[in-house]
Amino acid sequence: MSLHVACLCAAWCRTCESYQQVFEAACAELPQAGLQVRWIDIEDEAELIGDLDIETFPTLLIADDAHVRFAGPLTPQPETLKRVLRAHLADARPMAVDEAYIELASRLRNQA
Structure with a gap:
């Protein structure tokens, strides 16, 4: 089973700029078998994002082969990210969620 973890941000967002290192470090601590990690700039990858309207940064998406396990904005603290990752990677x-998140998860699965 593949697990997808994607952080949706924007290059102009100063919060995202500093959060990318936090995101990458937290994901590096996770078991790697079947884990697909993506940092997605919503403007550079607008086609991938589709109709999803991201208003709050950072926004996290966790999905497996069949379902979205988590989708939504997070406060940009390392411990919050780690807690959400642990909880939703362990819980299937x-x-x-909004249909646009489901569509994004499907596009990520198809890219893997």
């Missing part, structure tokens, strides 16, 4: 229950 789907989360009720």
Whole structure:
């Protein structure tokens, strides 16, 4: 089973600029088997983002082969990110999310 973890940010966002290192370090601590990690600039990869309207940065997406496990904005603290990653990577229950997140997860699966 593949797991996708994507952080959705923008190059102009100063919070995102400093958060990228936090995101990459937290993901490096995770078990790597089947884990696909992506940093996605929503403007550079607008086609991938599709109709998803990101208003708050950073926004995190965690999805497996069948479901979205988590999708939403996070406060940009390392411990918050680590807690959300641990909780949703261990719990395979789907989360009720906007259809645009489901479509993004599907496009990420197809790229893997």
